[in-house]
Amino acid sequence: MYSERINALPPYLFAAIDESKAKVKAKGFDVIDLGIGDPDLPTHPHIVKAMCEAVKDPKTHRYPSHNGLYVFRKAAADWCERYKGVKLDPESEILTLIGSKEAVAHIPLAFVNPGDVVLYTDPGYPVYKIGTLFAGGEPYPLPLKAENNFLPDLDAIPADILKRAKLFFFNYPNNPTAAVADMAFFEKVVRFCKKNEIIAVHDNAYCQVVFDGYKAPSFLAAEGAMDIGIELYSHSKTYNMTGWRIGFAAGNKALIKGLDKVKSNIDSGTFDAIQLAGAAAMNESQACVTETNEVYRKRRDILIKGLKSMGLEAKPQKATFYIWAPVPKGYTSIEFTETLLEKAGIVATPGVGFGAAGEGFIRFALTQPVERLKEAVERMKKLQF
Ligand SMILES: *Cc1c(COP(=O)(O)O)cnc(C)c1O
Numbered sequence: 001m002y003s004e005r006i007n008a009l010p011p012y013l014f015a016a017i018d019e020s021k022a023k024v025k026a027k028g029f030d031v032i033d034l035g036i037g038d039p040d041l042p043t044h045p046h047i048v049k050a051m052c053e054a055v056k057d058p059k060t061h062r063y064p065s066h067n068g069l070y071v072f073r074k075a076a077a078d079w080c081e082r083y084k085g086v087k088l089d090p091e092s093e094i095l096t097l098i099g100s101k102e103a104v105a106h107i108p109l110a111f112v113n114p115g116d117v118v119l120y121t122d123p124g125y126p127v128y129k130i131g132t133l134f135a136g137g138e139p140y141p142l143p144l145k146a147e148n149n150f151l152p153d154l155d156a157i158p159a160d161i162l163k164r165a166k167l168f169f170f171n172y173p174n175n176p177t178a179a180v181a182d183m184a185f186f187e188k189v190v191r192f193c194k195k196n197e198i199i200a201v202h203d204n205a206y207c208q209v210v211f212d213g214y215k216a217p218s219f220l221a222a223e224g225a226m227d228i229g230i231e232l233y234s235h236s237k238t239y240n241m242t243g244w245r246i247g248f249a250a251g252n253k254a255l256i257k258g259l260d261k262v263k264s265n266i267d268s269g270t271f272d273a274i275q276l277a278g279a280a281a282m283n284e285s286q287a288c289v290t291e292t293n294e295v296y297r298k299r300r301d302i303l304i305k306g307l308k309s310m311g312l313e314a315k316p317q318k319a320t321f322y323i324w325a326p327v328p329k330g331y332t333s334i335e336f337t338e339t340l341l342e343k344a345g346i347v348a349t350p351g352v353g354f355g356a357a358g359e360g361f362i363r364f365a366l367t368q369p370v371e372r373l374k375e376a377v378e379r380m381k382k383l384q385f
Helices: 015-026 045-055 070-084 100-111 127-134 159-164 183-196 253-266 272-283 287-310 333-344 370-381
Strands: 094-097 117-122 138-143 165-170 199-203 229-234 247-251 322-326 361-365
Touching: 015 333, 045 272, 070 094, 070 247, 070 272, 094 100, 094 253, 100 127, 100 165, 100 199, 100 229, 100 247, 100 253, 117 127, 117 159, 127 138, 159 165, 165 183, 183 199, 229 253, 247 253, 287 322, 287 370, 333 361, 333 370
Parallel strands: 117 138, 117 165, 165 199, 199 229
Antiparallel strands: 094 247, 229 247, 322 361
């Protein structure tokens, strides 16, 4: 009944965890869910207010334009200049997105022919691989290892793979490892992509979820990046807007055009009222972002204590609302996730769920309030691994 592309989807690795979670809950256990990468805090009130105003205007009720409202694209360009030091033309170098996930899925349709190789960082956002498979491409994972600070080793890619490689998905600040990349790495990516004629796609979904004074750079600020690259931005994690479905792509004109071609034939753009609220989010004070980050930082410091008390090695990360910790010796990531659930009622995500190279790690999301995290820490203190 299903198409080959659906049948080729990897098995749902979280099924076993979901089942155990339901079992533990059915026993009446108070489960603390640190599995979900979805902000628990509400969208900031001034953005909601902008939406309420926008939706009252009947002009917003019609089909949006294929590449987005100019007001939104201009706000995105100004935002990129203000916070990332990158100058972009809102007419040709910015495209409104229905969240960045659709762009990850649509980009291979624009640039990948059957048999082309798509490089992507592993562990990683599952859509890099699935979007590639849907387009008939051949996904090639680049393992992220702790000893390389979770950056891929571009020099280790075999020559025959490089010859067929068309596109490269990467993501820093990184989900799930919480690793960050510096300009030197981005510049290396530019040289690598130019030399091998590869399109660079940087997923920058977590660039504003940062702590301790760290600022996440834009890939587009690397010398030459605009020649070969595109960068994806999302309001989801920055402004607690996952449900709204809004973000933008920025970068090389021809790449933006290719993505726009696919999108204009598949979707009909983003509701104008959401774009107006999204523009307000970018144009107004960013104090709300700083406030949210302070909440995550406090949570991070609490949870790290709990992990240490159990014997897990966890370092405070500079960005993202995740903690990526190695599992104790003798456990696979799935076994340890199940153990934590059964013994402490704590849900986390097994690293292998993000790709083979995620084996040996577990991801905790800081998307629960401080009281719940403190309760999790109390439970962790009673465990030793
Ligand atoms: C959350 C997330 C996204 C996509 O978010 P959207 O809501 O679709 O904008 C993209 N990449 C990574 C790595 C994410 O974690």
